[in-house]
Amino acid sequence: MSSRDAVLARIRAALVDVPADEAVDGPRPSEASPPRARVARDAVLPLLVEHLRDYRAVVHEVAPDELAGALAEALRRRGCKSVIVPPGTPVAWIAETDGIELLDDTTPLTVDRLDAADGTVTGCAVAIAETGTIVLDAGPGQGRRALTLVPDYHLCVVHAEDVVASVPEAFPRLDARRPLTWISGPSATSDIELDRVEGVHGPRTLEVLLVRPTPGR
Amino acid sequence: MSNGSAFLGLPAFPGAAREAVGNAQLRHNLRKATHTIRSKRAAVVGELDDWEELRAAGKAVKDHTLRHLDHYLVRLEEAVTAAGGHVHWAADADEANRIVTELVRATGGHDVVKVKSMATQEIGLNEALEAEGIRAYETDLAELIVQLGDDRPSHILVPAIHRNRSEIREIFLREMAAWGEPAPDDLTDEPRVLAEAARRHLRKRFLTAQVAVSGANFMVAETGTLVVVESEGNGRMCLTLPETLISVVGIEKVVPTWQDLAVFLQLLPRSSTGERMNPYTSMWTGVAPSDGPRNFHLVLLDNGRSRVLADEVGRQTLRCIRCSACLNVCPVYERAGGHAYGSVYPGPIGAILTPQLRGTTSELDASLPYASTLCGACYEVCPVAIDIPEVLVHLREQVVEGGGHRAERAAMKAAGWIFADPARLARVQRVAGRARRIVPRRLPGPGAAWTDTRDLPVPPEQSFRDWWAAERGRPTTPRSNP
Known part of the structure; x- marks a missing residue:
């Protein structure tokens, strides 16, 4: 008997008390009832900003037509000479980055090139206000996972329409088959006397540009 | 070293606890740490007015999964395989260690980077690999402290909780050079400086690693997705950069659907680190084209879990999501520390999990169900409502029936x-x-x-x-x- 069959046989023997006709694929509490709205709609964006800042992310709120300027300004303020721009990044975002080298990852950059870059600019798939979380799904404008891991600085553009209030609301918007990275603030550790230290192996600085909807639309 | 076998031959709980209680530094470190996390947890749990409903949902989803564990494991296997991963089944620790060793050998590599994982500690994987000439490098800061200090973990979440900053500085100065990049000569005991030393020590190893070994916090049967919850980014490094990824995961870690996962991503961080969400969570399904490892192996580990499943009272122990909230509120853990429990699973959850996984034949394991005052604080904070006192009393009955004291x-x-x-x-x-x-x-x-x-x-x-x-x-x- 293979180990697979042996383990499954042991499990089945252990479950003799479970009625044979008990429903298997029926709805469970997490699916049967829709998530309760804990946050009022107009409180969602302020809550995201508050919670991102709580975990030491730097946050700027910008109007859509201010994005290119704010993005270039953030890179200059940080002193970035070269930044990684994932395939599929909207050209409008990087229209004002004169003088900063933009590294294209269409042909994957080597790990050493990633390590030598000053930062990475990405978008995101979803952001969650209740937890101050940004989720990347490796889609256009986000790139493979290593891009937001190896460089020490991550600048992330979040559009208001991609912001949900709570964790359960994020799941239907995400495709489990894609590699997903949930980011809540810069990397951190509390392993030494539970003193929180920001920045261990991942980027030590997370900066977010939150693009508000155009007023009147 | 951080492993299962290092715990063999340890004294029973009362003897080990007496020694720990006499160590004033240890008691001070533990008290400070447990009280800090405890109040952080209470604050973020208080932010959700439907916490009790979430807790009930977590319990219900896990109970349902356990009652149909064979069904969901087979579904998981199908989904992982369809996504380009390979699934292996290990009946016990030896078999799991053998599988991992062979997989590492097949890559031609002689070292692996590791993400903090309770399952691999439980089976003593590092020692098994070492015996075959393969070196495992722990990359979580606390696990690194434990590994460099030739020590044992004493807490599920913060395994080096028993060490203070000056002890950690000494370990880094003394041991880092033998394992890779040495610690800088001017190393201070400031946590920020110590974390920076760990970053430099491991940086090159991450960027050149060929094989990584991880556990997983959750596996989704419906999609074949694995989930690792972490803080430092060492997990992301291991899960993303190497060519080959091997994940060793207990069979009880499966949840049925993608949406079910939402319940646990709300329960775990708040219960564990006392954060609304931990800094990084990685989710991957098999192999992704041009992103991350080219080879993915999932080793499903039984190692006593099916025996726990067979006990209708003890079965609830398998709901555990390893948050460690029960350790932080336990008056016995606070005074005795993690080492006294003689297992990688300390505290109240260890007192019920270890004797069920290993049986109560040794004096140590038979003493564990008594390492409690039955005050019930562990049950109150458990995010999946495991009635730890109930299981403790049930296990005491078994110990008594089996001969007892x-x-x-x-x-x-x-x-x-x-x-x-x-x-x-x-x-x-x-x-x-x-x-x-x-x-x-x-x-x-x-x-x-x-x-x-x-x-x-x-x-x-x-x-x-x-x-x-x-x-x-x-x-x-x-x-x-x-």
């Missing part, structure tokens, strides 16, 4: 003989009453340990039964209630 067995046998006959009981009570002036303050023989910390009650002059007979003027005969 010798003095206790003799005492219980005598008590049984006395209580079995009312006349016999009355005679014993009268004798005890008359002898009350000569009752010692301390019991002799094996009972001495019991009276070290307790006052021996002085028997009353008159038993209740005699008092009742005297007051009501009739003999004490049983009567039926109206």
Whole structure:
């Protein structure tokens, strides 16, 4: 008997008390009832900003037509000479980055090139206000996972329409088959006397540009 | 080293705990740490007014999954395989270690980077690999401290909780050079500086690693997705950069659907680190084109879990999501520390999980169900509502039935003989009453340990039964209630 069959046989023997006709694929509490709205709609964006800042992310709120300027300004303020721009990044975002080298990852950059870059600019798939979380799904404008891991600085553009209030609301918007990275603030550790230290192996600085909807639309 | 086998041959809980309680530095470190996380947890749990509903949902999803575990494991296997991963089944620790060793060998590599994982500690994977000439490098900061210090983990979430900053500085200065990049000479004991030293120590290793070994916090049967929850980014490094990824995961970690995962991503961070969300969570499904490892192997580990499943009371233990909230509120853990539990699973959850996984044949494992005051604080904070006191009492019954403690067995046998006959009981009570002036303050023989910390009650002059007979003027005969 293979180990697979042996383990499954042991499990089945252990479950003799479970009625044979008990429903298997029926709805469970997490699916049967829709998530309760804990946050009022107009409180969602302020809550995201508050919670991102709580975990030491730097946050700027910008109007859509201010994005290119704010993005270039953030890179200059940080002193970035070269930044990684994932395939599929909207050209409008990087229209004002004169003088900063933009590294294209269409042909994957080597790990050493990633390590030598000053930062990475990405978008995101979803952001969650209740937890101050940004989720990347490796889609256009986000790139493979290593891009937001190896460089020490991550600048992330979040559009208001991609912001949900709570964790359960994020799941239907995400495709489990894609590699997903949930980011809540810069990397951190509390392993030494539970003193929180920001920045261990991942980027030590997370900066977010939150693009508000155009007023009147 | 951080492993399962290092725990073999340790003394039973009372002996180990006595030593720990005498260590003032350890008690200070533990008290500070557990009280800090405890209040952080309470604050973020208080932010969600439907916490109890979430907790009930977590319990219900896990119970349902466990009752159909075979079904969901087969679904998981299909989904992982369809996504380009390879699934292996390991009946016990030896088989899991053998599978991982062979997979690493097949890559031609001689070292692996590791993400903090309870399952691989449980099976003693690092030692098994070492014996085959493969070196495992722990990359979580606390696991690194434990590995460099040739130490044992003492907490599920913060395994080096028993070490303070100056001890960590000394370990780094002394040991880092032998494992890779040495610590800088001007290393201070500031946590920020120590974390920076760990970053530099591991950086090159991450960027050049060929094989990584991880566990997983959750596996989704519906999609074949694995989930690792972490803080430092060492997990992301291991899960993303190497060519080959091997994940060793207990069979109880499966949840049915993608949406079910939402429940646990709300419960775990708040219960564990006391954060709304941990800094990084990675989710991957098989192999992704041009992103991350080219080879993915999932090793499904039984190692006693199917035995736990067979016990209808003990089964709930498998709901555990390893948050460690129960450690942080436990008065026994706070004083005795993690090492006294003699297993990678310390605290209240360890006191029920270890004896079920390993059986209660050794003196250490038989002593674990008694490493509790049954105060119930662990049950109150458990995000999946495991009734730890219930399981503790259930396991104590098993220990007693299996022979139990010798003095206790003799005492219980005598008590049984006395209580079995009312006349016999009355005679014993009268004798005890008359002898009350000569009752010692301390019991002799094996009972001495019991009276070290307790006052021996002085028997009353008159038993209740005699008092009742005297007051009501009739003999004490049983009567039926109206």
